Amino acid sequence: MDLTDAAEDRAFRTEVRTWLEDNLVGEFAALKGLGGSGKDLEAHDERLEWDRHLAKHGWTCIGWPTEYGGRGLSLMQQVIFHEEYARANAPARVNHFGEELIGPTLIAFGSEEQKARFLPKMVAVEELWAQGYSEPNAGSDLANIATKARLEGGEWVIDGQKVWTSLAQFADWIFVLARTEPGSQRHQGISFLLVPARQEGVEIRGIEQLTGGAEFNEVFFTGARTAADLIVGEPGQGWGVAMGLLGFERGVSTLGQQVGFRRELNALIDLARSNGAIDDPIVADRLARADAELEVIRLNALRTLSEEQAPQQASVAKLLWATWHRTLGELAMLVRGVDGLTAGLPAHQGYDLDEWQRLFLFTRADTIYGGSDEVQRNILAERVLRLPREAR
Structure with missing residues (x-):
């Protein structure tokens, strides 16, 4: 490029x-x-x-x-x-899940009727979406999903549970991976369904996090229903659609993410200068290393977007930025020193975190959500290096 x-x-x-x-x-x-x-x-x-x-x-x-x-x-x-x-x-x-994920997926895999029904409302931000992928026993191992759906009277009837469903409490729709072929295993027999979130058969429970927020949720489907034609692709062939969506997830918006990371790093460098932490040669070295690594991540992201790359390149990108950002949270605590160990404790709120404490706590999850580091390394080992598959 x-x-x-x-x-x-x-x-x-x-x-x-x-x-x-x-x-x-x-x-x-x-x-x-x-x-x-x-x-x-x-x-x-x-x-x-x-x-x-x-x-x-x-x-x-x-x-x-x-x-x-x-x-x-x-x-x-x-x-x-x-x-x-x-x-x-x-x-x-x-509107990330609509604009960056399900929208491009419908453009690539959806029917003309689905495109006409859903895409205009995504453009206008009139309907919000959530992602129904992970389950209690199928997080990073997505092919292990157990949620089931069956056709009944012209509708899909869905039973099961999803977890870590970001912003489901605001969603009008959830795109859901479910098994539609009884007895199927792994990647086979999975379908990609578009499900109304605001119905009696859908229960959404917030999961409170260390940071005090609750953007992640558990979602329970108990006889939830969606129309028979709200399936993307053919029945039982949803795995390919799901993998196509994950490719869109690591698209061009990641460049904006890099700029956000740069702003965080620059603010941390300013803090280190103001409190004297930068005079410690170890702190100064780690800040300089973080600066150089972030530029490498940016250039790798540009290369990934501008060239014909193998799908596994997304795994490299996820490993790079997730590990870098988690390390930045740790570096923030080093720069803060002992002040970073305490938080305000207003009686009516619980503890009150500053921006650096929140960054540290939340970035512990960076190497887990969106595909854990362990899974990304397995993908690279098995599909690029051709090493033997991990025993299951």
Whole structure:
């Protein structure tokens, strides 16, 4: 990839930057920096209104083809948008599962009727989605799912449990992996269903985290129903659809993530300078190492997006950024020193964390969610290095 902006790309960068400067004002100015990892519940309704404001001005689904409501922007322009959005400290988006995951999946695998039904509402941010993949005994080993669905009277009837379902409490729809062929095992007999979240057969329970938030949920399906035609792909062939969706998950928006990481690192360096921690040669060395590693991660992400890469490249990217970000949380505690060990304890709230304590606690999960480090290493060992498969 040529990392030098062409003239049209420079003009686009100016357009994005100017629009954000002109619109992140008034009530929206108060949303700067809100949301994100460990803070997904922060000002959710207000950030939803910001997302809908973006939609009205054509800034959602910008990489989608124009026939599906997107802008059909080039890869470089998508990168520019996400970089400028992060640099503006704009609030975390609430429509990630729709815009970045299920939307592109429906474009690739869905029927024309499904596209017409769902895509316009994703572009307009009128319906929110959640991801029904992980289960209590099928987290990183997704092929071990036990949730079942059967056809009955023109509907799929679903029974089972999902867990770690991010932001399910706000979702109108959940895309669900379920076994639709009795007796099937592993990747076989799994179907990809689109299920209304707001119905009697769906119960959502929040899971409180160390950070005090509860964006993760358990979701119980007890006779939940969805129409027979709300299956993506053929019955029993949902594994391929599910893997296609995971490929979209590690797409161009990761470049905005890198800019967010850079902002966190720069803020930590400023803290180290202000409290004197940077005078410790060990701290200074680790901050310099983090700086160099983050640039490597950025360049690797650009290479992954711009070249024809094997699917396993996504595993490399996940290993890099997850480990780096978890280490940044540990480094933040080193810079904070003994002050990082204590938190406020207002009697009516429990403990009150500052931004660095929250970062440390939440980033412990970075190497688990989205595919654990152990699973990513197994993928690389078995599919790239051709090592023997792990005994099951």
